[in-house]
Amino acid sequence: GATMAKSKFEYVRNFEADDTCLAHCWVVVRLDGRNFHRFAEKHNFAKPNDSRALHLMTKCAQTVMKELEDIVIAYGQSDEYSFVFKRKSNWFKRRASKFMTHVASQFASSYVFYWRDYFEDQPLLYPPGFDGRVIVYPSNQTLKDYLSWRQADCHINNLYNTVFWALVQQSGLTPVQAQERLQGTLAADKNEILFSEFNINYNNEPLMYRKGTVLIWQKVGEVTTKEVKLPAEMEGKKMEMTRTRTKPVPLHCDIIGDAFWKEHPEILD
Ligand code: ATP
Ligand code: ATP
Ligand code: MG
Ligand code: MG
Ligand code: MG
Numbered sequence: 001g002a003t004m005a006k007s008k009f010e011y012v013r014n015f016e017a018d019d020t021c022l023a024h025c026w027v028v029v030r031l032d033g034r035n036f037h038r039f040a041e042k043h044n045f046a047k048p049n050d051s052r053a054l055h056l057m058t059k060c061a062q063t064v065m066k067e068l069e070d071i072v073i074a075y076g077q078s079d080e081y082s083f084v085f086k087r088k089s090n091w092f093k094r095r096a097s098k099f100m101t102h103v104a105s106q107f108a109s110s111y112v113f114y115w116r117d118y119f120e121d122q123p124l125l126y127p128p129g130f131d132g133r134v135i136v137y138p139s140n141q142t143l144k145d146y147l148s149w150r151q152a153d154c155h156i157n158n159l160y161n162t163v164f165w166a167l168v169q170q171s172g173l174t175p176v177q178a179q180e181r182l183q184g185t186l187a188a189d190k191n192e193i194l195f196s197e198f199n200i201n202y203n204n205e206p207l208m209y210r211k212g213t214v215l216i217w218q219k220v221g222e223v224t225t226k227e228v229k230l231p232a233e234m235e236g237k238k239m240e241m242t243r244t245r246t247k248p249v250p251l252h253c254d255i256i257g258d259a260f261w262k263e264h265p266e267i268l269d
Contacts, residue, residue, distance in 0.1 A: 019096040024087050026137040027094070028146060029103045033079030034129040040079075042125055047169070048161035049209045056118040057081060058213050058250050060110040065215060065248040067106055073267050074248070075147050075255070077154035077212030081107065084143065096134040104132040140268050148256040154212040156187075159202060162209075163190045166198045207252035216264060218249040 021027045033039060045053055054076075061081045065071045070089035075082045083103055085091065092098035108130050115124045137143040160182065167178040182190070194200040202210075222245050225238045253260055261268065 021094040021096050021099070021134065021136050022138070023094070026087055026140075026143040027085040027089065027096075027099055028082055028135045028137060028143070029085075029100050029132055030080060030082040030135065030150075031104055031107055031130040031132050034131055036079035036128075039128055043119070043122055048158070048165045049206075051206075051208070052118045053079075054208060054213070056111065056114060058215070059114050059118070060107045061213075061215055062248045062250075063110040063114075064103055064106050065217075068102055072217070073147075074215040075150055075212060076215075077150065078157065080150075082147070082150060084147075100132040100134050104130050143268075144255075144261065151212055151255055155210060158205075158209050159187060159190050162200070162202065162205060163193050166194065166200065170198060211252045211254060214251045214253060214255055214260075215248040216251065216267060217246050219244045220247045220249065 040047075040050070040053070057076050057079070061074045061076055061083070064081075064083060065074060069091045070085045071083050072086045073084045085099060092102075108128065111128055111130075112124065135146070137146055163182060164175075164178050167173045167181060168175060173181065185193075191202050194202050221242055223240055223242050225240055255261075
């Protein structure tokens with residue numbers, strides 16, 4: 001504290017490295033579940049996509065956005081979520097370790113805290129962990145390309161996993177056989193296998209699986225019922241009130257093309 005006299009030990013603070021993120025740049029924190037291949041198996045995740053797990057991830061990301069400062073957009077898929085801090089953020093003097101550790105710990109504690117709301121009859125068997133990294137992007141273009149990269153990754157993995165698990169679950173192939181069958185195939189080949197062998201049109205698969213989840217701040221009209229003090233004869237009556245709040249709202253839209261950024265210019269302001 002400011003009033004405390006400096007001790008002779010204070011000099012050790014000088015060993016701390018400066019990790020200030022470059023001014024005026026976008027700061028991205030990406031988290032990824034630690035060893036979630038195993039975690040998914042132990043907790044009986046549905047394959048290829050467990051929607052409970054995806055919704056829980058998004059709940060945690062919304063909590064991070066509400067609890068921490070200056071996050072303008074987040075994007076999640078599989079066991080990962082990326083958080084983008086606004087260019088001019090001066091939260092914790094832009095220290096990378098503060099951004100990263102606050103995001104990671106808030107997310108991980110939320111994952112445990114909200115687990116039961118999403119996995120009603122699947123107990124949480126051990127405490128999950130998440131790694132974090134900080135990446136600094138100097139321009140709107142590099143930030144958009146970063147988010148495009150993650151969404152393209154979502155698409156590539158989900159197309160592969162959708163065919164892989166159809167071959168295993170519906171055609172009875174072993175995982176090794178399914179992997180061999182898909183070796184060297186292109187996207188068009190995978191779409192063709194899905195359509196001809198499983199009557200699946202990949203484009204009709206749920207958007208959340210194909211596109212991942214984008215969280216942006218939007219005004220939401222919220223109806224709340226409130227007990228209000230009323231004259232005795234109306235006691236106990238409740239009043240309905242509508243107020244608008246800004247909330248992190250999930251979207252499952254394309255963020256690779258220009259349309260999203262034209263529709264939401266305020267994000268990159
Ligand atoms: P910041 O987010 O900057 O860390 P902070 O409020 O956590 O803010 P710290 O300097 O970390 O500030 O101090 C932690 C404070 O938490 C202590 O000053 C004290 O008030 C409280 N605290 C922590 N542990 C205990 C404890 N075991 N018993 C009582 N109070 C505690
Ligand atoms: P690492 O610690 O290196 O991140 P990992 O096992 O978490 O190892 P990832 O590349 O992050 O490896 O892959 C995450 C794995 O978690 C996926 O391959 C998948 O098996 C599983 N997984 C994550 N989310 C889901 C989900 N919603 N539904 C089904 N499986 C999931
Ligand atoms: Mg992982
Ligand atoms: Mg991952
Ligand atoms: Mg503290």
